[in-house]
Amino acid sequence: xxxxxxxxxxxxxxxxxxxxxxxxxxxxxxxxxxxxxxxxxxxxxxxxxxxxxxxxxxxxxxxxxxxxxxxxxxxxxxxxxxxxxxxxxxxxxxxxxxxxxxxxxxxxxxxxxxxxxxxxxxxxxxxxxxxxxxxxxxxxxxxxxxxxxxxxxxxxxxxxxxxxxxxxxxxxxxxxxxxxxxxxxxxxxxxxxxxxxxxxxxxxxxxxxxxxxxxxxxxxxxxxxxxxxxxxxxxxxxxxxxxxxxxxxxxxxxxxxxxxxxxxxxxxxxxxxxxxxxx
Numbered sequence: 001x002x003x004x005x006x007x008x009x010x011x012x013x014x015x016x017x018x019x020x021x022x023x024x025x026x027x028x029x030x031x032x033x034x035x036x037x038x039x040x041x042x043x044x045x046x047x048x049x050x051x052x053x054x055x056x057x058x059x060x061x062x063x064x065x066x067x068x069x070x071x072x073x074x075x076x077x078x079x080x081x082x083x084x085x086x087x088x089x090x091x092x093x094x095x096x097x098x099x100x101x102x103x104x105x106x107x108x109x110x111x112x113x114x115x116x117x118x119x120x121x122x123x124x125x126x127x128x129x130x131x132x133x134x135x136x137x138x139x140x141x142x143x144x145x146x147x148x149x150x151x152x153x154x155x156x157x158x159x160x161x162x163x164x165x166x167x168x169x170x171x172x173x174x175x176x177x178x179x180x181x182x183x184x185x186x187x188x189x190x191x192x193x194x195x196x197x198x199x200x201x202x203x204x205x206x207x208x209x210x211x212x213x214x215x216x217x218x219x220x221x222x223x224x225x226x227x228x229x230x231x232x233x234x235x236x237x238x239x240x241x242x243x244x245x246x247x248x249x250x251x252x253x254x255x256x257x258x259x260x261x262x263x264x265x266x267x268x269x270x271x272x273x274x275x276x277x278x279x
Contacts, residue, residue, distance in 0.1 A: 042107075101224045
């Protein structure tokens, strides 16, 4: 029975995918370059701002945010983190990484929250969307890099686009979960008092779902930071550079300080966003 002979490849799926991507590159490369423009403009603006501002001002802003939303201990930890990163000689790389994370999270939020709301309010849309989210979360991150490089070329923008695909599912899923967890009686009461569907969403569902949405935003930030090293392999820059260089040259010290800076920055952002969600 030939169809049970698994020694031979009977379905050339790899060739079909290669043909499809080659066709996209040949016919729609200009379209993908247009898609790249808003991300590129946003990133350049953020990088310019972070490099223009003096380091002390950026530290003060983060410390005040940490003090306001996460408490005194996290504020002190934030000060120590940024001073350590600066004295390790990784301030510029950290600002590049911060610009990449902020840019990718903003686009994830702009796309993810509306999709999550639609998914939370429509069972059919949720059923259609779920397989795509499963694929985005389980596909190895390295797999994203090949089509991204072919369609958008190498560079920081390509790294952000790969990061957006990688970090998008949590905010969609948790926004949908938050909308679905709103008690039906509250919605019925709002409708009984004459609220329109938009008012139900704006005045009832969205405020009650906000803690779940903020949790999704927090997870998106963490996943964006975890993609930094992988994105550095296609020229994204930032704190992934010392890690990749250390890997290529077997310099454990260089890789360690890069990884340590990523971890510390992730902890600062995590504590601040968690504090905002609790407030």
